[in-house]
Amino acid sequence: MGDNQFKLPPGFRFDPTDEELVVHFLQRKATLLPFHPDVIPDLHLYPYDPWELNGKALSEGKQWYFYSRRAQNRVTSNGYWKTLGIEEPIFSSSSSNSTSKVGMKRYLTFYVGEAPNSGIKTNWIMHEYRLSSSASDCASSSTTTRSSKRRGQPKTEYSGYVLCRVYERDEEEDDDDDGTELSCLDEVFLSLDDLDEISLPN
Amino acid sequence: MAPENMSISVNGQSQVPPGFRFHPTEEELLQYYLNKKVSNQRIDLDVIREVDLNKLEPWDIQEKCKIGTTPQNDWYFFSHKDKKYPTGTRTNRATAAGFWKATGRDKVICSNSRRIGMRKTLVFYKGRAPHGQKSDWIMHEYRLDDNNTSNCNITNVPTVVGDAAQEEGWVVCRIFKKKNLHKILSSPILSTTSITTETRSGQSLFDSCPEGALEQILQYMGRTCKEEENEAYINNNSTRFNLQPINTGISNTSNHNGFHEKFLKLPTLDSPNSTSSQDCYQPNIHEGMMVTENNNNPLSPFTDHHQNMDYHAHHMDSGITNWAALDRLVASQLNGQTETSRQLACFNITDPYDNDDHDHELQLPSTLRGPLSSSNTYHATHDYNNREIDLWNFDRQSSPLSSSDTLCHLSTGPI
Secondary structure: OOOOOOOOOOOEEEOOOHHHHHHHHHHHHHOOOOOOOOOOOEOOOOOOOHHHOOOOOEEEOOEEEEEEEOOOOEEOOOEEEEEEEEEEEEEEOOOOOOOEEEEEEEEEEEEEOOOOOOOEEEEEEEEEEEEOOOOOOOOOOOOHHHHHOOOOOOOOOOOOEEEEEEEEOOOOOOOOOOOOOOOHHHHHHHHHHHHHHHHOOO | OOHHHOOOOOOOOOOOOOOEEEOOOHHHHHHHHHHHHHOOOOOOOOOOEEOOOOOOOHHHHHHHOOOOOOOOOEEEEEEEEOEOOOOOOOEOOEOOOEEEEEEEEEEEEEEOOEEEEEEEEEEEEEOOOOOOEEEEEEEEEEEEOOOOOOEOOOOOOOOOOOHHHHOOEEEEEEEEEOOOHHHHHHOOOOOHHHHHHHHHHHHHHHHOOOHHHHHHHHHHHHHHHHHHHHHHHHHHHHHHHOHHHHHHOOHHHHHHHHHHHHHHHOHHHHHHHOOOOHHHHHHHHHHHHHHHHHHOOOOOOOHHHHHHHHHHHHHHHHHHHHHHHHHHHHHHHHHOOOOOHHHHHHHHOOHHHOHHHHHHHHHOOOOOOOOOHHHHHHHHOOOHHHHHHHHHHHHHOOOHHHHHHHHHHHOOOOO
C-alpha cells in the first residue's frame, strides 16, 4: 500500500473531498509527480471484485480507494461495473485559478454475472474520478453543461489514470452516532426548546 | 506512536496531508485526548487546543481551531469548566455575544460496553437569556466519567450522581453548525454529491434514532398531552354543538386563553407530525377563522389564532417552494437514474404534497376530522417514513415564524 510511513494521531481519517482526490492525488499521479503521502495503491492490473479490495486498496472505514486506468468495460472475475450515466464535473477552488473544472466523476454499480446484461445488481458503488480532457481550456467556465458534453472523442487524458472509490451501500444505514451530527433525539429536544420559549408568558 | 513520526505541525504552517481530516470517534476523544489532557500527559500533536469558552464566540473558535488548511465542518477544543457562582454547580457558558444553553439529556458514551463518559449537547443563543436567539451552532461537550465501573446497558443514568465533581475540570468539545437540509434542498443548483450526502445524512438521522428514544420522548410528553387531549375532546364537543357562545361570549375569553396557553405546549406531541397531517389540521383552522371573522368580535379569543394564521399562510408559501424544490429534486434524480433506490424512497414521500394538493387541501372544509385527530397522530408517530419528513420540518422551525406555525397546527382541535 504505497510507502506509507507516516502516522497520524488518533482521530485522523482519510476523508478527501472530490477536489482533493482530483487535484492532489489524481493530477500528481498522472503527471508522475512525487507526492506525499503515497497512500493510494495502483490496482490497474488487478480487477478485483469489490469485496476483495480489503487489504489491497486503501481502506478508510467502509470505503476503498485505488488507482486504475480508464476502461470502457470494467470487468472483474465475478461481475462487472456498469455506469449509472451520471457524470459530475469537479471544480478546483484554488485561489490561483478561480473555479476551474479539473475533473469528472462518474458513478458505477457492480453487477454480479456476465456483462453486459445478465448480471445481478449489487449494492457496491464506485465513484470514478478522471481528469478533464484538458484542465486549462475549461477554466472559469461556469457553463458546466458545455464542458461536460463530449466534444468529439476526448483526447488521451494524461495517462488515462482514474481514481476509484468503492463502497457498499448499506441496506440499513448503520447506527454510527459518532456525534458529528445531531441525533434524532437531540433534534426533538431542540425543537422542544423552541416550544418552551413560546409557552413563556411574554 | 513515536513523536518522531509526527512530521506534521498542525497549527503552524503545515500540515495534515491532503485528504486527511480530524474525525475522531467519541471514544478517541475521551479515551485518548481527554484522558491525556486530564492526566497531564503529552499529546503528540497539538490538534486540540484550549479555548476559553467565555471569551470566544463560536465563529471565532472556528478560526482558532483550524486543523491544517483543509475545509472543516467541525472544530475541537479543550475547555475548562468554570462555575457560574463560586458556590454553585452551574457552569457559566456566556460569551460576549451570547451564551451556550444545554438541551436534551446527556448521553452516556460507552466503550466496550463500559461507561467512559458523558456527552452534553448545547446550543448557542445570541443575546442574553431569556431572550436569546437560537443559532445553528451546536456544541457537544464530552466529560470523562469517574464512575468507570457502571454498565453501559443502563443508558438512562440519572445524571445527578457525582454531578458536582463533573462540573469542573477539563472537557473536550466539538462544535459544528447544524445542517440545514432545507436550505440545501431549495437551492437551485444541486450537484449530485450534495444530494447524495445530504440524503444520506438525513437518512442516518432517522435510522440512528435508537428504538427506545422515541418512546422516551413520547412518554415524556405523554403526561401533558393526555390531559390536554381529554380536555380538547370535551371542549371540542361543545364547540361543535354550540358554536355561538364560544365565539361571542366574552365571559369565555379567559377560559379560552387558558386553553390557548395549554395548547401552546401541545406541539411537543404533535408537531413532529404536523407536516404529514396537515390535511386534517389546516381546514379546522380555517373553520375557526371564518367564524371569528363573521362575528367580527374584536375581543374574540381567536385573535391570536388569526395572527398565527397570517404567519402560517406566509409560512406555507415558503413551504410550498420547498416542496417544489423537492419535486424538482425527485425529477432530476429520476432523469439521471438515481444512484440509489433509497434516495427515491426518501423523496417519493413528498409526492402527495405537491403544490396543487397543498393548496387544495388548505381550502377543504373538513368537519369530518373529529376530536380524536390528535390522538391519531399520536400513534402515527410510529411511522418512520413520516418522521423523516418531520425532521426536515424541525429544521425549518429554527425560524421564529415557525413556532407559530406549529402552534397553528395544534390549536385546531378545540376551535
